[in-house]
Amino acid sequence: xxxxxxxxxxxxxxxxxxxxxxxxxxxxxxxxxxxxxxxxxxxxxxxxxxxxxxxxxxxxxxxxxxxxxxxxxxxxxxxxxxxxxxxxxxxxxxxxxxxxxxxxxxxxxxxxxxxxxxxxxxxxxxxxxxxxxxxxxxxxxxxxxxxxxxxxxxxxxxxxxxxxxxxxxxxxxxxxxxxxxxxxxxxxxxxxxxxxxxxxxxxxxxxxxxxxxxxxxxxxxxxxxxxxxxxxxxxxxxxxxxxxxxxxxxxxxxxxxxxxxxxxxxxxxxxxxxxxxxxxxxxxxxxxxxxxxxxxxxxxxxxxxxxxxxxxxxxxxxxxxxxxxxxxxxxxxxxxxxxxxxxxxxxxxxxxxxxxxxxxxxxxxxxxxxxxxxxxxxxxxxxxxxxxxxxxxxxxxxxxxxxxxxxx
Numbered sequence: 001x002x003x004x005x006x007x008x009x010x011x012x013x014x015x016x017x018x019x020x021x022x023x024x025x026x027x028x029x030x031x032x033x034x035x036x037x038x039x040x041x042x043x044x045x046x047x048x049x050x051x052x053x054x055x056x057x058x059x060x061x062x063x064x065x066x067x068x069x070x071x072x073x074x075x076x077x078x079x080x081x082x083x084x085x086x087x088x089x090x091x092x093x094x095x096x097x098x099x100x101x102x103x104x105x106x107x108x109x110x111x112x113x114x115x116x117x118x119x120x121x122x123x124x125x126x127x128x129x130x131x132x133x134x135x136x137x138x139x140x141x142x143x144x145x146x147x148x149x150x151x152x153x154x155x156x157x158x159x160x161x162x163x164x165x166x167x168x169x170x171x172x173x174x175x176x177x178x179x180x181x182x183x184x185x186x187x188x189x190x191x192x193x194x195x196x197x198x199x200x201x202x203x204x205x206x207x208x209x210x211x212x213x214x215x216x217x218x219x220x221x222x223x224x225x226x227x228x229x230x231x232x233x234x235x236x237x238x239x240x241x242x243x244x245x246x247x248x249x250x251x252x253x254x255x256x257x258x259x260x261x262x263x264x265x266x267x268x269x270x271x272x273x274x275x276x277x278x279x280x281x282x283x284x285x286x287x288x289x290x291x292x293x294x295x296x297x298x299x300x301x302x303x304x305x306x307x308x309x310x311x312x313x314x315x316x317x318x319x320x321x322x323x324x325x326x327x328x329x330x331x332x333x334x335x336x337x338x339x340x341x342x343x344x345x346x347x348x349x350x351x352x353x354x355x356x357x358x359x360x361x362x363x364x365x366x367x368x369x370x371x372x373x374x375x376x377x378x379x380x381x382x383x384x385x386x387x388x389x390x391x392x393x394x395x396x397x398x399x400x401x402x403x404x405x406x407x408x
Contacts, residue, residue: 070277071145071152071269072137076130077277079185082119083126094121101167102179113160120184128227129189135220136192138200145270150260151195151248152188157259158244159187159237166236182231190241193224194249201376203398373398377405 066073086094099116103109120126140148163181170176196217203216228238248255261269369391376398377387382405390401 066134066137066277067141069137069140069145070273071149072133072140073277074273075133075185079119080126080130083121083123083184086119086121087123097121097183099181099183100179101164101181105164116181116183117156117160117187118183118185120182120186122182122184122230125182125184125186125227125230128223128230129184129186131223132189132192132220132227135223136189136196139192139195145273146261146263146266149266149269150256151191152185153261154248154255154259155188155191155241155244156185158247158255159191159240162240162243163187163236166240170236178233178236180233182234182237186227186234186237187241187244189227190224190238191245191248194242194245196220198249199379201379203376370396373401377401380405 066076086097097115097119098112098121100109100112104112120129139151143151167178170178200217204213205216205218206214208214228234247253248259369388373391373396374384374387377390378384380402382390386405387401390404391398394400394404
């Protein structure tokens, strides 16, 4: 009897078994069923690829991990650990952390407003809220841990009050009685969508079917929608969180003055959290996700090289301009070499008219710049002159221009 040889899959193809099954079914049976180790290895590599893709898609707010975000890191570690302990090891104590509004209103168990809104009792809710907190860590780096903690604390307090008002309104208007709401830090998580929608620019990544626009914020909204549909009354928590976020973010009724983390508590938290949860400064940007095929991997490498080339050209132009200014003045003005990131263009505008350029200098680049992209960069805090220079050097690629301005 003549057997078909069982060849191992090619090392160049990361996921070869579907094509191998279609071409040689017996080879697939011999190689993967009789020898399951390669199949397990391929499944692990596929899972790793999906995790890299998720991590790459969540880089719309920066790819520097949890650097300068100790509070976000503590929220990513402590609540999930407590959820696993209550779900797996200590299920008999779950009743203490149920967000039971009937027990609050009728049984006067006001402690449930605290315990019931700290720990998620559903692993799915814990996973989705952790993804959102990781994506919203940019606000802690932008505003500082103290203001970020004050926003979370204020949204947590206000969302509890809005929960009670919404439940009473539903019972009065529609005779809908809601006794138990989803537990956990869900109100502040939904409240963070307010600054995310207001302050994070929307940059289009691609289009589906020529009409559906996919942006750098689409995945965050998809995860939020998944969390919204995880239980029957999650929409009540979402509405209260959004209302609390709008009230605190816009400082309606001066709530930021009355509901905030005290300075002494912030200092104590800094002493306790930063040594444990602080991350070292990253040395490089996070790598891109690996493509599933060789063609996609080659295209990703080519795109990365193009971006590095444009960034190096822009840096070279800046160095030349600074050297020429130093030669014209004859003095070493260190403010010209190391200007403030957010006031570079403003400082240049205040300097007044510059001396006439020598004949050997290159003419300035007059490439047309899209005003919409300039406005988006200015919304991030960069000056108009820096935004125009970055967009000219990057051929109006707002992603490359943003990366350069953030790195320099």
